[in-house]
Amino acid sequence: MEIKLRPWIKTDAEHLAIIANNYNIAKFMMNQFPHPYTIENAYTFIEMSTKSSPSNILAIDLNGIAIGGIGVHLQSDIYCKNAELGYWLAEEYWGKGYITTAILLMINYAFDNFDIERIYAKPFGSNKGSKRVLEKTGFVLEAHLSKTIFKNNVYEDELIYAVRRKV
Numbered sequence: 001m002e003i004k005l006r007p008w009i010k011t012d013a014e015h016l017a018i019i020a021n022n023y024n025i026a027k028f029m030m031n032q033f034p035h036p037y038t039i040e041n042a043y044t045f046i047e048m049s050t051k052s053s054p055s056n057i058l059a060i061d062l063n064g065i066a067i068g069g070i071g072v073h074l075q076s077d078i079y080c081k082n083a084e085l086g087y088w089l090a091e092e093y094w095g096k097g098y099i100t101t102a103i104l105l106m107i108n109y110a111f112d113n114f115d116i117e118r119i120y121a122k123p124f125g126s127n128k129g130s131k132r133v134l135e136k137t138g139f140v141l142e143a144h145l146s147k148t149i150f151k152n153n154v155y156e157d158e159l160i161y162a163v164r165r166k167v
């Protein structure tokens with residue numbers, strides 16, 4: 001069982017539309033992560049993800065199958081040395097440590113390929129699994145903002161975790 005990061009390819013679309021169409025994933029994501037998640041959403045996403053080079057949005061691959069997504073979103077202007085990390089995994093693969101491996105791979109890839117000094121992630125305060133994963137991968141809690149998120153008619157706390165380039 002080997003976890004790799006690789007670019008999304010068109011032939012991932014059908015499987016992507018199945019695994020991403022899950023409220024248990026969407027509820028912890030930005031609203032731009034569609035729910036329901038259609039095959040059209042999958043093709044649009046895959047096309048968008050392959051536009052930049054080196055790619056900042058990658059598939060989490062387990063033995064040739066895309067089982068989730070991970071990306072670093074490069075910031076601009078005065079935040080140009082920062083990138084926001086986002087990730088999700090198909091529910092059937094939760095609890096096996098795969099996302100921990102994927103995040104560690106992404107940290108190395110992002111610092112090797114982009115001129116950034118800090119990678120941050122902003123899980124909801126209620127997202128216990130995501131908080132634990134960030135702690136396991138070396139992220140440090142930098143801020144806890146109260147009720148800044150409004151999703152599905154509920155206010156949520158926002159946590160800011162970050163990891164810095166090692167000198």
Ligand SMILES: CC(C)(COP(=O)(O)OP(=O)(O)OC[C@H]1O[C@@H](n2cnc3c(N)ncnc32)[C@H](O)[C@@H]1OP(=O)(O)O)[C@@H](O)C(=O)NCCC(=O)NCCS
Pocket residue numbers: 024025026028029086087088089090093094095096097098099100121122123124127128129130132133
């Ligand atoms: C977040 C997500 C990627 C984690 O995947 P996962 O496969 O469960 O992650 P792992 O198994 O590597 O680690 C999860 C850790 O959190 C812990 N955990 C999970 N749910 C928990 C809960 N409700 N309460 C406390 N701890 C919890 C697990 O025990 C594990 O810790 P351990 O290794 O010390 O036992 C997955 O749940 C997901 O895709 N969620 C929806 C999308 C999402 O939240 N994305 C992140 C947005 S910031």
